[in-house]
Amino acid sequence: xxxxxxxxxxxxxxxxxxxxxxxxxxxxxxxxxxxxxxxxxxxxxxxxxxxxxxxxxxxxxxxxxxxxxxxxxxxxxxxxxxxxxxxxxxxxx
Amino acid sequence: xxxxxxxxxxxxxxxxxxxxxxxxxxxxxxxxxxxxxxxxxxxxxxxxxxxxxxxxxxxxxxxxxxxxxxxxxxxxxxxxxxxxxxxxxxxxxxxxxxxxxxxxxxxxxxxxxxxxxxxxxxxxxxxxxxxxxxxxxxxxxxxxxxxxxxxxxxxxxxxxxxxxxxxxxxxxxxxxxxxxxxxxxxxxxxxxxxxxxxxxxxxxxxxxxxxxxxxxxxxxxxxxxxxxxxxxxxxxxxxxxxxxxxxxxxxxxxxxxxxxxxxxxxxxxxxxxxxxxxxxxxxxxxxxxxxxxxxxxxxxxxxxxxxxxxxxxxxxxxxx
Numbered sequence: 001x002x003x004x005x006x007x008x009x010x011x012x013x014x015x016x017x018x019x020x021x022x023x024x025x026x027x028x029x030x031x032x033x034x035x036x037x038x039x040x041x042x043x044x045x046x047x048x049x050x051x052x053x054x055x056x057x058x059x060x061x062x063x064x065x066x067x068x069x070x071x072x073x074x075x076x077x078x079x080x081x082x083x084x085x086x087x088x089x090x091x092x093x
Numbered sequence: 094x095x096x097x098x099x100x101x102x103x104x105x106x107x108x109x110x111x112x113x114x115x116x117x118x119x120x121x122x123x124x125x126x127x128x129x130x131x132x133x134x135x136x137x138x139x140x141x142x143x144x145x146x147x148x149x150x151x152x153x154x155x156x157x158x159x160x161x162x163x164x165x166x167x168x169x170x171x172x173x174x175x176x177x178x179x180x181x182x183x184x185x186x187x188x189x190x191x192x193x194x195x196x197x198x199x200x201x202x203x204x205x206x207x208x209x210x211x212x213x214x215x216x217x218x219x220x221x222x223x224x225x226x227x228x229x230x231x232x233x234x235x236x237x238x239x240x241x242x243x244x245x246x247x248x249x250x251x252x253x254x255x256x257x258x259x260x261x262x263x264x265x266x267x268x269x270x271x272x273x274x275x276x277x278x279x280x281x282x283x284x285x286x287x288x289x290x291x292x293x294x295x296x297x298x299x300x301x302x303x304x305x306x307x308x309x310x311x312x313x314x315x316x317x318x319x320x321x322x323x324x325x326x327x328x329x330x331x332x333x334x335x336x337x338x339x340x341x342x343x344x345x346x347x348x349x350x351x352x353x354x355x356x357x358x359x360x361x362x363x364x365x366x367x368x369x370x371x372x373x374x375x376x377x378x379x380x381x382x383x384x385x386x387x388x389x390x391x392x393x394x395x396x397x398x399x400x401x402x403x404x405x406x407x408x409x410x411x412x413x
Contacts, residue, residue, distance in 0.1 A: 012208065014230040016307060017201045023306075046223055046384075048230055049311050058306035078223065081388035085395060089294070089309070092399045 001030045002038040002073075013047035013079075019054035027059060031069055042074035052086045060090040094119060094144060098126035103134045104260075104326035104337065104373050110137050111335065114365045121152035124175075131160040135192075136262030136328065136373030138166070139247040142174035142195050143264040143369065146244045150176035169249055170194040192251045199245035204233050207248070215252065215259065223384040224319045225250075225259060225376060231312040232263045232372055238308065239297055240267025240369060258325070259376045266369040270331040273297040283332030284362040291317050291329070291336070291353040293398045315391060316374065318349055321356065322387045325375040332368075335361040349390050351398030 003026055008018050030037050039055075041047075059066045072083055097113030110133075122144055145153050153175050158166060164181055166172065172179040174195055193211050198204050208226050215222065229248065236246035242265045250261040267273075271286035277300040280286040289295050296310030304310045313329070320327030320338055324345070327338040337359045341347075350356050 010205075010209070012226060012230075014208065014226075014234075015201055015205050016234060020307060045219070046227070048227055049309065049315055050231060050234060053304070053309045053311070054307050057304070057309065061306075077385045078388065081385055081392065085388065085392045086309070088392065088396050089311075089399045092396060092403065 001026065001035050002040055003027075004040045004042065006041075006043040009044065009051070011043060011045045013041075013044050013051045016050050016054040019051045023055055023058065027056070027070075028062075031059065031063055031066070035069075037070045038073050039070060040073040041076070041079050044079060045076065046078050047082050049082055049085060052082050057086060057090050060087075094122040096122065096124050096141060096144070098124070098131055098133060098137070100127040100130055101132045102137050103132070104136070104328050104375055105340075107134070107136070107328055107330075107335070107337065107373070108361065110134075111330070111361070111364050114367075116366050116368070119368070120148065122148060122154070124153075124155040126156055126158050126160065126163070128159050130162045131158070131165065132162065133165070134262060134373060135169070135249040135251050135260050136264065136371060138169050138171050138195055138249050139262035139264040140367070140371050141171060142197070142249075143244065143247040143266045143371075145175050146197065146247065147266065153177065168192070168194070169251075170196075174247075193249055195247060195249040197245055197247055198233050198236075201234070201237065204230065204237075207233075211250075215250075217259075217378065220383060221376075221378050224323070224387075225261070227384075228261060228316055228319060228374060228376075229263070231316055235312055236263070236265045236267065236370075239270075239273040240265045241273070242267030242369065257378045259378065260373070261376070262371070262373045264369065264371040269368060270329070270370050282362060283334035284336065284360055287329050287331055287334055287336045288353050293351050293395050294402055311395065314351070314395070316372075317353065317356070318391050318394070319376075319387060320374050321349060322347055322390065323376055325377050326373070327375075328373040329370065330364065330367050330372075331370040333362060333364050333366050335364050347390065349394040351394055351401070 095115040099109045102110035167179050167181045233246045247264050271283045274297040276297050293314040294310045296304045296308040298305045298308040324341040329336045339357045
């Protein structure tokens with residue numbers, strides 16, 4: 001499954017309510033069906049840590065090796081670094 | 094409540110503004126002002142609008158503003174929030190490139206709209222925009238999630254050409270940081286609560302380090318880090334406490350601390366009680382470094398802080 005974030009949040013991914021909806025409506029069912037997920041950040045200039053946290057953090061708690069199931073596509077440097085921060089602290093916590 | 098606007102109230106001398114604030118009777122407010130000139134930080138305006146928002150117009154009194162620079166208050170929309178006609182006549186200018194007038198934001202959709210519309214007004218380069226919209230988004234969402242206020246957040250910002258600085262103020266009249274955090278992290282006083290809220294991994298939503306599905310407890314740490322790397326002022330005022338991150342010289346090394354007590358700051362734990370939270374930040378556009386470089390610094394500090402906090406929770410072996 002591929003999710004194009006821009007279609008949901010525009011160029012600045014900051015709305016945590018939308019992040020939560022994407023997680024509940026798309027990510028969780030896809031993972032339950034053992035599907036691989038592509039989160040495509042094309043045209044997304046930036047994201048907040050809160051958005052990325054709301055999008056993926058709970059998946060770390062509910063699934064082992066979640067990063068084997070999700071790939072992040074077309075991330076610019078800013079988005080990449082924020083995703084790195086969130087994925088690191090979720091694995092360390 | 095009583096509130097006096099001094100000649101100058103910026104983050105550097107914010108104590109002067111606080112000294113003129115008497116919380117007193119919270120059902121009415123009386124505002125007085127210095128007579129000859131007024132230079133007021135957007136944080137002050139956001140706080141006044143927040144105070145007035147829950148009051149009936151008949152309970153709001155404002156001295157006639159005689160200072161010539163008082164027109165600034167009209168242009169920023171303060172009197173609209175006070176429900177008072179200022180009597181000032183000003184020719185309205187396109188706000189592009191100069192200021193973002195006082196805005197009350199009550200929900201997530203309005204915030205997204207506000208950020209989208211705010212950015213073109215600032216006429217900035219992309220690397221300058223990035224920290225500003227980040228700050229506004231995170232701070233206003235904090236209000237929605239933690240302040241328990243029906244009035245939402247009050248925001249305004251001003252560009253100062255002389256210092257090439259954007260000054261931002263965000264205020265709410267909710268339950269305040271100590272009560273919000275206290276659901277999971279009880280503290281002895283407001284200052285301790287503010288400092289805990291600035292520590293990465295701490296959120297009122299849970300006592301578990303690392304946060305919940307929706308809250309990591311990282312938002313204020315990120316904002317403080319943006320201010321720190323920008324080497325400019327950052328203030329949090331909640332309850333009877335104020336924490337102020339002080340300016341840094343360009344020659345000072347940048348070392349992010351997870352513990353806000355280790356940052357060069359001033360504090361006041363006997364301020365007049367602000368019911369809610371008020372946050373001000375100055376962003377020097379001259380020294381806006383690459384946002385990605387800041388994220389590298391945060392990544393290292395955050396990671397280290399989470400490890401240290403986790404280690405603190407390790408059970409220790411008993412040796413007999």
